[in-house]
Amino acid sequence: GKWGDALSFNGSNTYIPLSPTLDSTPITISLWFKTTSSGVLISDSNTAPTGTPSSYNPFLYVRTDGKLSALSYEGSSIPVQGMLSQNRVDDGQWHHAVFINTSSGQSAYVDGLSMGSRNYGAQAPTNLQIGTGYTNVWGSTNNTWFYFSGSIDDVRIYNRALSASEVSMIYGSSVTAAVPTPTPAPNPTPVSTIVVTPTPTGGGICEAVGNGKCYYINPLNGSDANVGTYASPWKTFKNINSYYGYWGYPTGWVSFQPGDYIYLMSGTYTIATVAGDDNGPTGGPTYISYFRGLHGKESAHFHIKAYPGQFPIFDPSFAFAAMAISQSSYFDISGIEIRNSASVGLDIGETDQIAVSNMKIYNTDGVDNYNLAGIRVTAVTNIDVGNVTLHDNFDRVKASKGLATGNSGDIVFFSGGNAVVHDSYIYQSAPPPGTNTGTCLKYKHSSPDPKAYFRVYNNKFEGCNFFSIGGVSSNAWVHHNLFINGGNIFDADQGGRTHLVNQVFEYNTFYNTGGGLGLIPTSDWPDPLFPNDPSGIVFRNNIVYDTTPAYNNEGGVISIGTYIDDSLYSATRPAISFSNNCYYNPNVAPQFTFAAANGGRYGVLGGVYNFAKWQSDMGYDQGSIIANPNFVNPSGFNFNIQSGSPCAAMGRYAN
Numbered sequence: 001g002k003w004g005d006a007l008s009f010n011g012s013n014t015y016i017p018l019s020p021t022l023d024s025t026p027i028t029i030s031l032w033f034k035t036t037s038s039g040v041l042i043s044d045s046n047t048a049p050t051g052t053p054s055s056y057n058p059f060l061y062v063r064t065d066g067k068l069s070a071l072s073y074e075g076s077s078i079p080v081q082g083m084l085s086q087n088r089v090d091d092g093q094w095h096h097a098v099f100i101n102t103s104s105g106q107s108a109y110v111d112g113l114s115m116g117s118r119n120y121g122a123q124a125p126t127n128l129q130i131g132t133g134y135t136n137v138w139g140s141t142n143n144t145w146f147y148f149s150g151s152i153d154d155v156r157i158y159n160r161a162l163s164a165s166e167v168s169m170i171y172g173s174s175v176t177a178a179v180p181t182p183t184p185a186p187n188p189t190p191v192s193t194i195v196v197t198p199t200p201t202g203g204g205i206c207e208a209v210g211n212g213k214c215y216y217i218n219p220l221n222g223s224d225a226n227v228g229t230y231a232s233p234w235k236t237f238k239n240i241n242s243y244y245g246y247w248g249y250p251t252g253w254v255s256f257q258p259g260d261y262i263y264l265m266s267g268t269y270t271i272a273t274v275a276g277d278d279n280g281p282t283g284g285p286t287y288i289s290y291f292r293g294l295h296g297k298e299s300a301h302f303h304i305k306a307y308p309g310q311f312p313i314f315d316p317s318f319a320f321a322a323m324a325i326s327q328s329s330y331f332d333i334s335g336i337e338i339r340n341s342a343s344v345g346l347d348i349g350e351t352d353q354i355a356v357s358n359m360k361i362y363n364t365d366g367v368d369n370y371n372l373a374g375i376r377v378t379a380v381t382n383i384d385v386g387n388v389t390l391h392d393n394f395d396r397v398k399a400s401k402g403l404a405t406g407n408s409g410d411i412v413f414f415s416g417g418n419a420v421v422h423d424s425y426i427y428q429s430a431p432p433p434g435t436n437t438g439t440c441l442k443y444k445h446s447s448p449d450p451k452a453y454f455r456v457y458n459n460k461f462e463g464c465n466f467f468s469i470g471g472v473s474s475n476a477w478v479h480h481n482l483f484i485n486g487g488n489i490f491d492a493d494q495g496g497r498t499h500l501v502n503q504v505f506e507y508n509t510f511y512n513t514g515g516g517l518g519l520i521p522t523s524d525w526p527d528p529l530f531p532n533d534p535s536g537i538v539f540r541n542n543i544v545y546d547t548t549p550a551y552n553n554e555g556g557v558i559s560i561g562t563y564i565d566d567s568l569y570s571a572t573r574p575a576i577s578f579s580n581n582c583y584y585n586p587n588v589a590p591q592f593t594f595a596a597a598n599g600g601r602y603g604v605l606g607g608v609y610n611f612a613k614w615q616s617d618m619g620y621d622q623g624s625i626i627a628n629p630n631f632v633n634p635s636g637f638n639f640n641i642q643s644g645s646p647c648a649a650m651g652r653y654a655n
Helices: 164-172 396-400 566-575 611-616
Strands: 007-010 027-034 039-045 056-062 067-070 083-088 095-101 106-110 113-118 128-130 149-158 214-217 261-264 267-269 286-292 302-306 312-314 321-326 329-334 337-339 344-349 352-357 360-362 373-378 381-386 389-391 409-414 417-422 425-427 439-445 454-457 460-462 476-479 482-484 489-491 501-506 509-511 517-519 535-540 543-545 558-560 576-579 582-584 592-594 607-609 631-633 638-641
Touching: 027 039, 027 056, 039 149, 056 095, 067 095, 067 106, 083 106, 083 113, 095 164, 106 164, 128 149, 321 329, 337 344, 344 352, 344 360, 360 373, 373 389, 389 409, 409 425, 425 439, 535 566, 566 576, 607 611
Parallel strands: 214 261, 261 302, 267 312, 286 321, 302 329, 312 337, 321 344, 329 352, 337 360, 344 373, 352 381, 360 389, 373 409, 381 417, 389 425, 409 439, 417 454, 425 460, 454 476, 460 482, 476 501, 482 509, 489 517, 501 535, 509 543, 517 558, 535 576, 543 582, 558 592
Antiparallel strands: 007 149, 027 095, 027 149, 039 056, 039 128, 056 067, 067 083, 095 106, 106 113, 592 607, 631 638
16 A cells, blocks of 8 residues: 555445544544545545435545545535545545645645635534545535545544645655556555544553553653653653663663654754763764664564654754664664755664654765765665655765765665665656756665565656666566656666676666666676576566667667676676567667677677667567557656557556
8 A cells, every 4th residue: 555555445335434433623634545436535424324314524535527526515505516636636646635624614635735725614523434425416426325446545533633734744755656566466465554643632642562661752842851751751862862881871861672662743853962982972973863782573673753643853954864773673763754964864784674664864965985875774684665755865065066976865775685665755856967966776785695685666766866776686676666857777886796686677667767777797796605697687567768869889778788798798698588668769769788889808799789689689578669658648747558558568557
């Protein structure tokens, strides 16, 4: 689903009643949905479905014309017309909908944008149900129980009116659309949860079980002289951060234990602590949040997360880094915005079993030689990064001088293994070549473990300088991603150990990225654990829509090892396969290159190929075509494929 698992509705008889019933005004309803059909997302009525209610309100529904409607009716016009989305939402992509009802007015949002407002309030909802609603006399419906067909995820209900900025934060934590399930499907049958989030009262929410404890931090109303409870929150992480213990701990410090939760309230976190080092308590790393040497277990993780309905922001103002987890295990981090960090936003090193979700990290600045990144992952195993937004993390000084390099970007991996990046939006705001910015995702040093994997799926990469994904590790599966207006996949040595073994690139869509796959094989990293390097590289079922006006001998929709000798050419050619791809360039015929700089010290094998020669001479891309994929609306960033497209079975949105 949008955030992991989703509820599926069949459009005929499936719905979920919410229990207990609610009777609250004001109220905010927030949810994500995906459909190619129509139906009610969430509604209120005084009878269960199949009966004929005398009082009913389909608060949010997808109309038969494909637009989203939002309203709690208290007027007299027939048919009832709610606040409407400007565009259709039945496009098979994830959309975020919010309906706010107060005693004095109503408002609604779709994908972070206002749908309008009404200056009258409405009755408080009592009996809510998800997936259906009664719609007699409501516009563009079936005028009876209108069952939804599609998926719904991350339903949140607040007993207060969210502000426009809070709505934007929820939507902005992930704006990438989900995609069809890859083949083979890697996930189990989903089981979803409805999240009902009230305004905090009493002792506050605490999800810890067993011996786990809950701690609360509030940068606006907390104090580090407090005890860290919901009623008496801390102001900073001072009383729970890790320290070099030889020099002692702050008064009031507690030890973060497996199963504990740290809940973060809204506000801007700007105060850091110094961990200390061998030379004294004032040395060592400086972070807002820093944890080192803490080991959980599968049944008891460490949790650092936004309190439900809260929006914490870490802002070091470029004076230090925001957050680090080092030499630890079993950490879950979620719901935090990190901005204006120095060198790195979230630094994870020598750690096992960590999940990063629902984060937004941007505007990290510093020196690119230090591998500046929004998220830097070093020697980490079993890491899942999902539903995050990463953007504009790069060295501004070099960029301003036109000297940007591939050493600064949104997320970088070194070594480790079993890394997954999914369902995220990773971008640079100013696409190349207009501005020197940064890369998006890089695996700089391949995993040394021949069994370790690297998976990248369901992401949107945009405006990435140099490349969207660079330095892919072994056992990689890169699928169902959208790459637009930036760099391609550049599978090459990025300055460290490189193993081009067992890599599958499939069902991706590339648009205006200077081609699909750039690959530079290397023999610089011989390793007995990788005896067949390179081998098993597969590029299939992708769409590559290139807009290059003219090619030189180093460029093409596919470009492999421009400067390699005959020995490496001979080792690489059988190691790669291409099949069932769709290539197109509206300006010139697509070009393919393999060892294109042949001659002299580079050998004599290889060259530049048109599509026919690529197939006949090289034996590649059998089953592939040169054809316009007929995207629905590329200028509007809708890269779904129109009916009848010759490329319907290819790309991110393959039928």
